[in-house]
Amino acid sequence: MSRLDRGPDKKRNRGVGSLLADYAVPVIFIVISVVAIPLSDFSATYLIQELLVRIGRNSFLILSLLIPIMAGMGLNFGMVLGAMAGQIGLIFVSDWAVVGIPGIVLAMIIGTPVAVALGILCGEVLNRAKGQEMVTSYILGFFINGVYQLFVLYFMGWLIPISNPALVLSRGHGIRNAISLTGIRMVLDRLIPLQVGTVTIPVATYLVIAAFCFFILWFRKTKLGQDMRAIGQDMAVADSAGIPVNRTRVIAIVISTVLACYGQIIFLQNMGTLNTYNSHDQAGMFSIAALLIGGASVSRAGIGNVFLGVVLFHLMFIVAPKAGRNLMGEAQIGEYFRVFVSYGIIALALVLHAWKRLRDRAEARRSLRGPAGKE
Amino acid sequence: MRHFLRLLLLALVVLLGTWLVYIGREHQVFLDNKTIEVDGQSFRALKSVKVSVNGAEPVELLPRDRDLALVVGPAFRIRVEVMDEWGEEVVKTIDRELTPGFSRDMMLSMPLLAADREDWVRPSPTVQQEAP
Amino acid sequence: MLKKFIATAGWPRVIIGLFLLALFVTAPFVGVRISTSLSDTLVRFGMNGVMVLAMIPMVQAGCGLNFGLPLGVIAGLLGATMSIEFGVRGALGFATAIGLSIPIAAILGYGYGQLLNRVKGDEMMIATYVGFSSVAFMCMAWLLLPYKNPTMVWGYQGTGLRTTISVDNYWSHILSDFLSFKIGTFYFPTGMFLFFAAMCFLIWLFMKTKTGTAMTAVGSNPEFARAGGVNVDRMRVISVVLSTIFGAIGILVYEQSFGFIQLYMGPFYMALPTVAAILLGGASVNRATIFNVVVGTFLFQGILTMTPSVINSVLKTDMSEVIRIIVSNGMILYALTRKAQVKR
Numbered sequence: 001m002s003r004l005d006r007g008p009d010k011k012r013n014r015g016v017g018s019l020l021a022d023y024a025v026p027v028i029f030i031v032i033s034v035v036a037i038p039l040s041d042f043s044a045t046y047l048i049q050e051l052l053v054r055i056g057r058n059s060f061l062i063l064s065l066l067i068p069i070m071a072g073m074g075l076n077f078g079m080v081l082g083a084m085a086g087q088i089g090l091i092f093v094s095d096w097a098v099v100g101i102p103g104i105v106l107a108m109i110i111g112t113p114v115a116v117a118l119g120i121l122c123g124e125v126l127n128r129a130k131g132q133e134m135v136t137s138y139i140l141g142f143f144i145n146g147v148y149q150l151f152v153l154y155f156m157g158w159l160i161p162i163s164n165p166a167l168v169l170s171r172g173h174g175i176r177n178a179i180s181l182t183g184i185r186m187v188l189d190r191l192i193p194l195q196v197g198t199v200t201i202p203v204a205t206y207l208v209i210a211a212f213c214f215f216i217l218w219f220r221k222t223k224l225g226q227d228m229r230a231i232g233q234d235m236a237v238a239d240s241a242g243i244p245v246n247r248t249r250v251i252a253i254v255i256s257t258v259l260a261c262y263g264q265i266i267f268l269q270n271m272g273t274l275n276t277y278n279s280h281d282q283a284g285m286f287s288i289a290a291l292l293i294g295g296a297s298v299s300r301a302g303i304g305n306v307f308l309g310v311v312l313f314h315l316m317f318i319v320a321p322k323a324g325r326n327l328m329g330e331a332q333i334g335e336y337f338r339v340f341v342s343y344g345i346i347a348l349a350l351v352l353h354a355w356k357r358l359r360d361r362a363e364a365r366r367s368l369r370g371p372a373g374k375e
Numbered sequence: 376m377r378h379f380l381r382l383l384l385l386a387l388v389v390l391l392g393t394w395l396v397y398i399g400r401e402h403q404v405f406l407d408n409k410t411i412e413v414d415g416q417s418f419r420a421l422k423s424v425k426v427s428v429n430g431a432e433p434v435e436l437l438p439r440d441r442d443l444a445l446v447v448g449p450a451f452r453i454r455v456e457v458m459d460e461w462g463e464e465v466v467k468t469i470d471r472e473l474t475p476g477f478s479r480d481m482m483l484s485m486p487l488l489a490a491d492r493e494d495w496v497r498p499s500p501t502v503q504q505e506a507p
Numbered sequence: 508m509l510k511k512f513i514a515t516a517g518w519p520r521v522i523i524g525l526f527l528l529a530l531f532v533t534a535p536f537v538g539v540r541i542s543t544s545l546s547d548t549l550v551r552f553g554m555n556g557v558m559v560l561a562m563i564p565m566v567q568a569g570c571g572l573n574f575g576l577p578l579g580v581i582a583g584l585l586g587a588t589m590s591i592e593f594g595v596r597g598a599l600g601f602a603t604a605i606g607l608s609i610p611i612a613a614i615l616g617y618g619y620g621q622l623l624n625r626v627k628g629d630e631m632m633i634a635t636y637v638g639f640s641s642v643a644f645m646c647m648a649w650l651l652l653p654y655k656n657p658t659m660v661w662g663y664q665g666t667g668l669r670t671t672i673s674v675d676n677y678w679s680h681i682l683s684d685f686l687s688f689k690i691g692t693f694y695f696p697t698g699m700f701l702f703f704a705a706m707c708f709l710i711w712l713f714m715k716t717k718t719g720t721a722m723t724a725v726g727s728n729p730e731f732a733r734a735g736g737v738n739v740d741r742m743r744v745i746s747v748v749l750s751t752i753f754g755a756i757g758i759l760v761y762e763q764s765f766g767f768i769q770l771y772m773g774p775f776y777m778a779l780p781t782v783a784a785i786l787l788g789g790a791s792v793n794r795a796t797i798f799n800v801v802v803g804t805f806l807f808q809g810i811l812t813m814t815p816s817v818i819n820s821v822l823k824t825d826m827s828e829v830i831r832i833i834v835s836n837g838m839i840l841y842a843l844t845r846k847a848q849v850k851r
Binding site: 125128129131132134135136138139140142143145146147149150153154171328330332333336337339340342343344346347350351353354355357358 | 622625632636637643646650826828832
């Protein structure tokens with residue numbers, strides 16, 4: 001109901017300025033890409049191939065961020081929890097030498113309970129830090145990373161049996177830094193082979209991603225999805241309307257964490273190597289940066305933002321080091337530029353959002369004051 | 376009732392997991408053509424033998440050779456062609472089907488197989504090396 | 508009595524305090540020398556103290572925990588590298604470094620403060636990413652800035668600063684060795700502690716001034732402060748500038764004791780341990796005192812120095828890194844979740 005009231009109202013208030021603020025980030029990125037692509041000297045087919053691979057690799061992870069945004073919980077920096085759960089699944093699967101599609105499905109089955117447990121934990125913690133969800137989930141990611149390291153680096157091979165000596169550090173316990181996932185490397189990508197010219201398309205991965213998109217579209221229409229949107233609009237109103245706010249928020253985070261777990265498994269099957277102690281860190285940062293680059297904000301994000309973001313972000317990712325070398329004579333500059341842009345873009349998007357929220361609030365105050373003054 | 380359904384679901388998931396391990400497990404199969412001593416008897420390495428796993432391109436093993444084949448799933452077929460001394464003509468063809476099931480790795484001894492013994496499937500050498 | 512103490516101190520602090528106590532008690536039994544570990548703890552306390560102190564102004568003014576500390580650190584690094592570039596050695600060199608970094612920190616802090624004023628309520632998250640992106644930006648700058656001094660520049664290229672620069676011939680241990688003394692294996696960096704005490708005094712003095720009390724008023728109740736005629740935004744900017752300046756001085760103190768300047772991704776994760784330390788000392792997201800800084804830094808650095816030596820000799824594995832991650836982030840998490848509970 002509040003959505004109906006607010007919808008047109010919001011549109012009316014939107015001036016040119018805020019419209020520009022909404023699309024500032026993607027526009028900046030399109031400009032950067034337009035400048036950097038010719039500088040990098042890459043061929044079109046190479047760029048297309050790389051982009052197709054990276055869309056398949058990253059989209060699922062980024063899509064997992066959408067549901068908490070819908071529930072008004074901001075960017076779920078806690079998605080790294082899900083990524084860790086996925087990695088735990090993959091560690092066991094490589095230990096048991098289960099390969100191919102069964103391996104991937106089994107990794108997901110093992111990862112799911114871990115992700116659910118971590119998601120419930122994350123949701124409960126965030127319910128105690130309402131209004132500070134992002135920074136809390138961000139720190140929670142670090143905290144759980146510590147616990148993850150405790151398990152993987154000390155307990156595995158000691159309390160948790162790991163039979164494959166190739167996975168264990170030479171000291172007898174703890175998992176090695178890099179695990180080669182030869183058994184499940186690109187099995188999903190190559191399940192349905194399709195070659196157009198010299199470009200290979202990972203059809204099966206795209207089908208999975210498409211299914212996920214439909215899931216999100218469907219989920220928005222369900223009772224639970226509607227509840228989440230109501231909570232995202234106004235927690236107090238939702239509460240008085242009888243929606244179990246805390247419970248629904250926990251569910252939103254659990255769904256996101258589980259999906260991030262699957263996303264990380266899909267990501268790693270494409271990469272073919274699991275960096276046990278830092279694959280998950282990068283997953284969180286890059287996914288959030290990509291989503292924001294796609295024009296999403298902290299409170300509003302759609303499937304379109306995901307794909308626009310993944311294309312623009314990774315275009316820069318591919319192009320920046322080469323452009324840096326051709327322009328400055330040093331690839332390192334491009335490398336740092338890439339890091340700078342990923343962090344800077346998150347900062348910029350957060351600032352724009354906070355800015356807009358404050359302005360909206362000030363406007364709301366003014367409009368409340370307006371009629372009172374006339375009387 | 377609710378609890379029962381949940382338990383049932385859990386059991387189904389565990390069953391699914393087990394089935395996935397069963398069909399998806401990768402086995403390292405060592406194909407071994409070395410002289411081997413069993414029950415006080417000595418079985419000499421074959422002069423030349425061609426081995427094909429799951430109908431793949433056959434590999435030729437000379438005496439003291441050992442090769443590694445990776446197979447996925449609970450069962451696989453193996454065709455062994457024992458050649459004459461010059462490696463030109465097939466003396467004997469043996470077709471077998473093996474079911475490693477949930478077990479991990481194994482070593483297949485060619486001399487024992489050629490002698491029609493039942494114990495030609497040996498534990499994998501990686502397991503033996505780990506023991507001490 | 509005991510219950511009340513636990514309630515005021517908070518469970519995590521009690522647990523961590525007991526943990527540290529247990530470490531000190533077990534240390535002699537596993538062959539770790541108390542005197543060395545105590546002096547290590549004190550040295551690290553002195554190294555990090557000023558940076559932790561930098562949290563106070565912003566917390567007091569209601570800007571939250573300064574996750575943007577790397578910005579101050581960058582100002583300090585610029586000051587340090589410039590003092591070396593100019594070839595000023597000894598105490599004068601260190602003074603130059605401080606003198607150069609303060610105006611830089613003030614400018615950066617002013618801009619940062621203006622930014623934070625426009626994003627009230629989201630300061631901490633934005634501060635984190637402002638810190639990260641400024642570190643990444645400086646990575647490019649370190650490569651491009653026209654430094655010439657051969658101790659700092661990559662030898663074969665002649666341009667771009669090294670990742671770590673030794674300050675040995677410039678102002679290494681300039682504070683630490685001032686009036687320092689040794690009793691057996693126990694070393695006490697007197698100068699560094701005197702400097703830290705002076706900085707604490709400065710903060711204390713500032714908090715007693717009219718501006719300081721106004722700042723605290725802004726932090727505890729902005730509406731009330733506004734009604735009382737205090738310019739809230741201005742107070743907040745002042746607090747951010749102060750925090751940034753102290754961050755810059757803090758990293759210089761750290762470097763003179765450490766002996767190296769760490770550039771590039773070095774300052775990246777500086778903020779988290781500092782934030783954790785002050786929280787460990789009993790500060791909350793909107794209230795912090797010098798006492799919190801002293802206690803927190805001592806506890807935190809104590810754990811950092813004691814865990815590797817003690818745990819390693821007991822378990823024969825190095826778990827210190829994992830314990831550091833869990834303790835520091837657990838502490839921050841505790842503080843973040845508590846604040847909201849009190850509010851509701």
